[in-house]
Structures are given as C-alpha cells and as structure tokens.
Amino acid sequence: MTTPAETSFPKSQIRVLLLENVHTSAHEVFRAEGFQVEACTGALGEDALVEKARDVHILGIRSRSRVTERVLSQARRVLTLGTFCIGTNQVALESASQRGVPVFNAPFSSTRSVAELVIAEVIALSRRLADRSREMHEGRWRKSAPAAHEVRGKTLGIVGYGHIGTQVGILAEAVGMQVLFHDVVPKLPIGNNRRAESLEDVLGRADFVTLHVPETPLTRGLIGERELARMRPGAYLLNLSRGSVVDLGALAKALGSGHLAGAAADVFPVEPAGNSDGFATELRGVPNVILTPHVGGSTEEAQEAIGREVATALVKFVNTGATTGSVNFPHIEPPPLVDRHRLLNVHRNVPGVLSSINKIVSDAQANVESQILATNPAIGYLVMDLNREVSEEVRLQMSALETNIRTRVLY
Helix, strand or coil: CCCCCCCCCCHHHCEEEECCCCCHHHHHHHHHCCCEEEECCCCCCHHHHHHHCCCCCEEEECCCCCECHHHHHHCCCCCEEEECCCCCCCECHHHHHHCCCCEECCCCCCHHHHHHHHHHHHHHHHHCHHHHHHHHHCCCCCCCCCCCCCCCCCEEEEECCCHHHHHHHHHHHHCCCEEEEECCCCCCCCCCCEECCCHHHHHHHCCEEEECCCCCCCCCCCECHHHHHHCCCCEEEEECCCHHHECHHHHHHHHHCCCEEEEEECCCCCCCCCCCCCCCCCCCCCCCEEECCCCCCCCHHHHHHHHHHHHHHHHHHHHHCCCCCECCCCCCCCCCCCCCEEEEEEEECCCCHHHHHHHHHHHCCCCEEEEEEEECCCEEEEEEEECHHHHHHHHHHHHHCCCEEEEEEEC
C-alpha cells in the first residue's frame, strides 16, 4: 500500500506570502515542503495587502504589517497566519478565529537577543555612554566620573516576568545586580530573583525598571505621570515591550526635571511602516536617553531562529492540523495520520455541535479512529480521523451545519 499524501491540497499549489524581510530560514522550510514562496522586503498598506493576500494560503508578517478584519475578509483562501516576531497585536485575532485561521508567533526565539540588549542598555545608561559617544563624534572630550556608576549591587525591577523577563533576571544576577519582579500572574522566581508585592513596590524600590509586558487593555498607559513619580529619584526606565505602555510626554518631563536619570526606548506608540528619516518623539535630544528603532529581537541569530520556529508551526498545521502554540486557537496535537482521512472542523462554540457532528458520522457509518475536541469561549476545534470512503460525505455535511466556520480534509 502506498503512503498517502500528508495534505489533500497539492503542496505545489500552496502559496506563501512573506512580508518585511522574513529570514530566509523560513523560505527554506516552506520550499522544502514544495510550497510556492513570494517575499516582499517591506510592509504593505491595507489596500495593497488585500490585493496580495487574495489567493494566498499562508501569510507571514513581522511587526509593521497590519492584518485587519478587512484583509482577512478578502483573504478567503488563507489557512493560517504567522507573525515572525513575539507580538500579535498587529493581527485582528478575533476576526481570524471567526474565519477559522489559527495565528502563530515566535514567543521564544528572540528572547535572548532582547534580554542582552536590556543589560547592555542598563550598563550604558549607568555609565552615560550614549552621551559620551555623541560628544566624541562631535569632537568633544569629556572625561568625567561624576554621575557614572557600576551596576553591581543595584536593583533591577522587572515588570512582566515571562520568557524575556526571566532571561533578563538571570543575566542581571550574573553582573551582580539584585532582581525584583512583578507579574499579574504568579510566577516562580528563578535564581535569587525576588517577587514584588505590586507594580508600585517595584517602582519604589528599583534603581532600574525594565518593562516586558504584552499590549492589552490593562497595559496601555501602564506607566504614566503617577507611576513615574513613584519611581526612585535618579532611577532609570527601559521599555522594550510595546509603545503604548509608556506615556512618553510624561517620561520626557520626568527626565527634564531630573527626577529620572535616564531612559531607553526601543518601541513607540507610532512607528514608521519602513525605514525613513522622519521619525519624531518627545525623547529626541534628551540627555542620557537611548533610542533604538524596535531592534530588540533584531539579531541574525534571533531572526534565523524565528523564521524556522514560525514556519515550522505553519507547515505542521497545514500538514497535520496541529495548533500547539497558536495564540487564538484551542491547542490540539493530533497523532500521526496513517491510512485514514483527517477532518479539521472549526465551529462556533455553542451547545449541541458535537451531537450534530456525531449524528453525521453515525449516519455515514464511519469508522472513527481518533476524535479530539478542544474549545475556547469563541470556537471549537475538532480533529477527527476516519475511514477514507466516507470522508467527503462527512465533510460536506459538517460544512452545511449552521455552526460551521471551516472544515478541511487531510489525507
């Protein structure tokens, strides 16, 4: 008996669109599967993306592209979507779920790159290296020890103790810092890192505060005038998370008054869609402020790992229906498919759906090898392996259910 193909749709006809210079490691993963790959160097505006994505099966973006509800409504062939970065706020996730499109990101691959940049900036701020370097480029020699300090023995406050926050804590301890962290979810401390009672506790005790939180309604405007006032005089603030988290006007005032001694920002409320010379922020020209253009995860090592991580997840979903790691879908890791057809059914999560599906299967006298259902408040995701002879009949009847969002067959 010949081994069946992994997907019912010919691989040579699966089209992949990658935007914003997604690393070639992703191209290699897709091409190894026989998929067609088209790449664009920059982000696309909504109108252009609507046109480009119409006939695409897999869409890959980074942080500057916006996959809106309108884009998704027109990209009717899209099976899955990948953000080749940590964040997913640039995607209309609810709309993707309602259309049966799982979204995958890269929560791990750039962790070390961001964490290393944090520690580098902590040291640079403490030694005022950005100012000294600028002065040297301007032909000025300003050798001075006042206001320059070692970081050993200082306290680093971490707000958001996830993948990046924990790595930052490990590196900070390695250079002799004390680490205090706060997270809205209880987390186990690593090493000698200590848990703070609250955000206010971190702000009031840390010499350096670094932010590593996602963009949510709770984190927008997390650090404003009131929070900055709670920070220790002479402290430093670093934001390598999301631009909406910090009120930059209030931060500029806190720096200008001398309440804070310095800051570093890698993310901003509004960022250019591409490289340009027109960027503006309230922090430009402020002494001892390090500004970087969203490069926290922009290392060759991180981009290569991100390309491989996200592309592999996307391929695995297309080939097997696995959704482990998806940010908007229930997680299912189905067993290998052997001598069966696999139905992937996404439906609205309302009572009675499984009963209706089981009746269809029963009436078709299907021989079910495996059936896995997982749900979240919005959708249910069912993976069912059954005998080949009835798979198309079952698929058609599942697709006709009022609760159906998308049904696909693999073999």
